[in-house]
Amino acid sequence: MTQESLLTKKEILKMMAGFRRFRERFFKGEHSVYEDLSTGQSPKTLMIACSDSRVDPAILFSSSPGEIFVVRNVANLVPPFESNMGFHGVSAAIEFAVVNLQVENIVILGHRQCGGIRSLFQPDAIRKGGFVQQWMSIAEEAKNKVLQAHPHGDLDQKCRECEKTSIVTSLENLRTFPFIDSAVKERGLQLLGVYFDLENGHLSFFDDMTQNFRELEISKVHNT
Ligand SMILES: [Zn+2]
Known part of the structure; x- marks a missing residue:
């Protein structure tokens, strides 16, 4: 495909224009962001997020490359x-972040209106015996907990609860990795569950003490 024909496609053109703006921002000047990054990366946080197009962690947390x-x-x-x-x-990426990059935090980022979670309660919406169904069986236990706790809840409530409960399941699963368990004990690796409600723009985090999600008080968060 030639550049001319590539750039006639509206969505591709939009992406390339976005790349131009990105380059102007991060490659410009004497000491650009990528001048430092070209020698290696040392991120402090591993974030495990949904593929959903509305919950890109870098955009959500205003992170730099x-x-x-x-x-x-x-x-x-x-x-x-x-x-x-x-x-x-997924396990390979987690291993690389913890063992090689020695990240200090692991954040599981869940969100409202998760299609994957919804499929647990509406199995007909996905391919029977397909990859999504098999993958989502990881959250089967979370689904059962929600059904037990909210037997009369409507679909929306069950999904909302399961979006949160499955974050806790993932936090528990993280601890089953021997190299994570030892990093928690030996160097204080932090494991954190976070929930983004895209309907109202609120962020909650899992409180180990109360075993519940607590909404972040934005007014108390200051710029660093
Ligand atoms: Zn999702």
């Missing part, structure tokens, strides 16, 4: 540790 190491998948799930050698893409 090199600041967060991001893994995105359907419904921001972490599978439990497995010793068989399969194609464990």
